[in-house]
Amino acid sequence: MKIVDHEGNPVRHGRATVNGVRLHYLTAGSGEPVLLLHGVPKTSYHWRHVIPLLTPQYTVVVPDMRGLGDSEHATSGYDMRNVAEDFAQLMTELGHERFRLVGEDWGAAAAYQLASAYPERVRQLVYQEMILPGFGLEDYSFLTPENVRSYVWLWHINFYSVPEFPEMLINGHEREYFSYFMKHETHDPAAITPDALDEYVRCYSSPGGVRCMCEIYRATLTDGDQNRASAKKKLPMPVLAVGSEHFIGADNERQMREVADDVRAVILPWGHQLAEESPDELAGHYLRFFAGEEPA
Template sequence: MNTIQENFHYEHQTSIVNNTRLHYVIAGSGDPIVLLHGWPQTWYEWKSIIPTLAQSHTVIVPDLRGAGLSDKPKTGYDKLTLAQDIYALVDQLGFEQISLVGHDIGGMVAFTYAGEYPENVKKLVLLDLMIPGLGLENIMDVANGGMWHFGFHMVHDLPEALITGREHLYLDHFFKTLTYNPASIKEEDVAEYVRHYSAPGALRAGFEYYRSLLEDGKYNQKYKEQKLNMPVLAYGGEFSTGDYLRQSLLPVANHVEGGSIPECGHYIAEEQPEFLIKVLTEFLSASR
């Protein structure tokens, strides 16, 4: 796989969707698969799995609005608007049906996308996240053992003021503490993310993903009334969300499989790329 990566050409493109310029990487040919990144990451989090997937699929890997080389407008960070961005991109590229993979914030976008455009999603893969309205609120409850950063990121203006100029210190904290093996995310990878989140408006945009979470949770209640009917694969890292994600989806999806990935924290695509490639290949090729 390393040899494939070293010789691999990533084609960078941009498109205007919803009056917002989105940057994306596209590679390969065949049935389309869209990969959506989390925070504090960009399309780059998928770099270790794109070359293999591109041998059998057209792989489309956007920077979400607000991240990487995409525009960073003042508004539009609720997961419905982000899903509309990606749907417009897919439509512009001429694909009527895709397989969709989302991690962290990108997984929240992927879930909303599948709920809004079920006929457009052939298969759905969600990786290490909690869905707003379906259990995320528990992990946001700091008083009962929840994760502190959800509340901190929701405060307007203060996080940006405190972190600007200290982006490496702040972002590296998450990569070091939310991985099973911190060495799995190399210093050059951290530097890539820090470079993008140090750009003007990038920190604010990243925190806006969080500031809309309660609104997202209210909106997602509608999906309990009409279950997802496409096959869904849901995995969490053993040392992160584990099997909780799969279980949380059972009330809202008819066909869910997956579980917990051993020796893995939050950043699945970078901590366990071989495992992820294996399960994705099997899931995408299965006739179900």
């Protein structure tokens, strides 16, 4: 599936070397900039349905996180403060001093660090479907009856943190593994379409793809220390906390109220992959928030 803007024009691909890593990114549309950050195990392709819903009013910048998608498989630098610096420098490189910021999953964790480090640059923050390390993520990974019953037991946080074994076990089985993993986190498994799986498998089965994914999780304890330090000063910009009824839900808002002063929230009746399960509804909430309206 080609990624296009609202007029059917293909998005523009670019590459930039920033903060010691070569990032791949997409751009489309015109107007004030919006930076869209994907999570794991996804790439910029995750935003394909949302992009044309934003481009009538905004310029969207959609990078692949370091080590993921078609960005460089860096050997280090996967803590979220450093990943956030990648994106801050990318926006400077593209001439965008101030911008709106949207992050989902690990992209949300990077977005929080970016907004904390550069509050003067971030007009508004959308924080979507992520528990910050240091603010509950570790608790979700515990083997407890409550976590197992909830179907939101994040066992993979511990699994990926083990050196070398995840790569050995996943390599060669990427399609089976990621197909189950991503569909399990949705409310509508059919939303993870064959074209999306093809793209994610292409990227994560490339040399070093699974290793880079695991390196993100191996920095979780460092991320927790960083987040607790950053939270000593609350975010000043307006924040929209977007949760899903069938995954993280109200915890998404709860933690944002711990780290930001101006928070509004919405919970959508879907699962974790909101940009693929309900792109129209999701983009509608973004646009209303960007316009200064309260959640519907």
